[in-house]
Structures are given as structure tokens and as C-alpha cells.
Amino acid sequence: xxxxxxxxxxxxxxxxxxxxxxxxxxxxxxxxxxxxxxxxxxxxxxxxxxxxxxxxxxxxxxxxxxxxxxxxxxxxxxxxxxxxxxxxxxxxxxxxxxxxxxxxxxxxxxxxxx
Amino acid sequence: xxxxxxxxxxxxxxxxxxxxxxxxxxxxxxxxxxxxxxxxxxxxxxxxxxxxxxxxxxxxxxxxxxxxxxxxxxxxxxxxxxxxxxxxxxxxxxxxxxxxxxxxxxxxxxx
Numbered sequence: 195x196x197x198x199x200x201x202x203x204x205x206x207x208x209x210x211x212x213x214x215x216x217x218x219x220x221x222x223x224x225x226x227x228x229x230x231x232x233x234x235x236x237x238x239x240x241x242x243x244x245x246x247x248x249x250x251x252x253x254x255x256x257x258x259x260x261x262x263x264x265x266x267x268x269x270x271x272x273x274x275x276x277x278x279x280x281x282x283x284x285x286x287x288x289x290x291x292x293x294x295x296x297x298x299x300x301x302x303x304x305x306x307x308x
Numbered sequence: 309x310x311x312x313x314x315x316x317x318x319x320x321x322x323x324x325x326x327x328x329x330x331x332x333x334x335x336x337x338x339x340x341x342x343x344x345x346x347x348x349x350x351x352x353x354x355x356x357x358x359x360x361x362x363x364x365x366x367x368x369x370x371x372x373x374x375x376x377x378x379x380x381x382x383x384x385x386x387x388x389x390x391x392x393x394x395x396x397x398x399x400x401x402x403x404x405x406x407x408x409x410x411x412x413x414x415x416x417x418x419x
Contacts, residue, residue: 234411235411236409236410236411236412237396237409239406242406284351288407293339293340293400293404294340294357294359296342296354296398297342297354297398297407298354299351299352299353300351301351302350302351304349
């Protein structure tokens with residue numbers, strides 16, 4: 195089974211702090227994704243990465259950056275946290291080699307910015 | 309903007325009934341379709357995938373795909389209270405690079 199691990203289940207941060215959300219997958223997947231999920235808005239794609247050191251903006255990249263220095267790890271960075279970034283953050287990975295492959299999600303990080 | 313549409317619900321069914329969840333998509337070139345289940349406060353988990361027109365059955369779940377109508381559905385037979393969750397429909401875009409999600413349908417099964 196694919197295992198996608200997010201480093202924190204719950205985080206509370208203050209406005210203006212720099213926040214790092216870490217995600218690790220153990221299946222050698224090329225593709226990794228960061229989503230946020232808010233009530234009524236569904237899953238919204240923040241950033242994704244096709245491979246090491248590659249990144250692409252999703253639908254809502256503003257206020258976020260990412261880092262992928264190793265294939266198994268994809269980090270989401272909130273440069274200066276704001277209260278409107280309070281949300282559930284979901285990391286996912288996917289096998290690019292199989293065009294039909296689904297996303298496999300981590301357990302999520304519920305971030306509260308006060 | 310490619311879209312995936314689902315009724316938000318809630319869809320309420322009694323225990324033992326069939327629950328029918330529907331999804332339409334706008335990208336006619338889409339080839340792969342998925343259903344995820346998400347319990348409150350948890351992350352989505354994959355329950356079904358379907359790639360060809362017709363029906364695909366897995367236990368109490370049946371996925372149905374009609375590419376001409378750009379329509380995919382999920383049937384849950386003998387619904388149980390444990391099936392109460394939000395069900396997300398997802399579609400791979402024509403380029404095969406990203407999954408597009410609907411906003412989900414909330415299902416409530418009463419005992």
C-alpha cells in the first residue's frame with residue numbers, strides 16, 4: 195500500500211509566522227500535490243510537482259511556495275501565515291508512469307492561524 | 309476551466325436502501341474517473357476507479373460511466389450507517405497531468 199505521511203496532524207501558528215508543512219511518500223511516485231480543503235469550496239490545488247526540483251502552480255498559489263529537493267519529500271511553505279490560510283491541508287502523490295493512476299492522500303494537516 | 313459537478317446533498321437514505329450519487333464533467337477528453345470517500349475530519353480514500361463505458365462492480369459499490377453523456381455515477385447497495393460520508397468524484401484531465409475534483413456529495417444513511 196502507498197503511504198503518504200504528513201508530519202503534523204494539527205498545527206497552531208501565529209499571524210506572520212513562516213510555516214512549513216512536510217509530506218513524505220514511500221512509493222517512488224514522480225508526482226506530488228498540495229491541496230487545501232475548506233467547507234463549501236472543495237479541494238483546491240495549491241501546487242504540484244512532476245519530479246524533483248520541478249514545481250507548477252495550481253489554482254491558488256498565492257501566499258504559498260513549495261520545495262522538492264528529494265523525490266519522496268514535498269514541502270509546502272507559508273511565507274507569512276495569515277488567518278485566511280486556516281484550513282485543512284492535504285498532500286497527495288501519484289504514479290506518473292501510469293496515466294490512469296489515482297491520487298493517494300496523506301492524513302491531512304489541520305492548520306489554525308491566530 | 310474544466311469542471312466536475314456534483315449535487316452537494318445531503319442525500320438521505322434509510323439503512324438497506326440503494327444510494328445513487330451522480331457526477332458530470334466538462335472535459336470530453338477525460339479518460340479516467342475515480343470515486344473517493346471522505347469521513348468528517350479525515351482525508352479522502354479511493355473506493356472505485358473506472359475507465360471504460362459501462363458498469364464496474366466491487367462488493368456493494370458499482371461505478372457507472374457514460375462518456376457520451378459525460379456522466380459518471382456511484383451506486384451503493386444495502387447502504388449502512390457507516391457509509392455516511394462525503395463522496396468526491398474526480399476526473400483525470402485529457403493531458404493526464406492532474407485530477408479535477410467535484411465538491412462532493414454528502415450521504416447520510418439512517419438506521
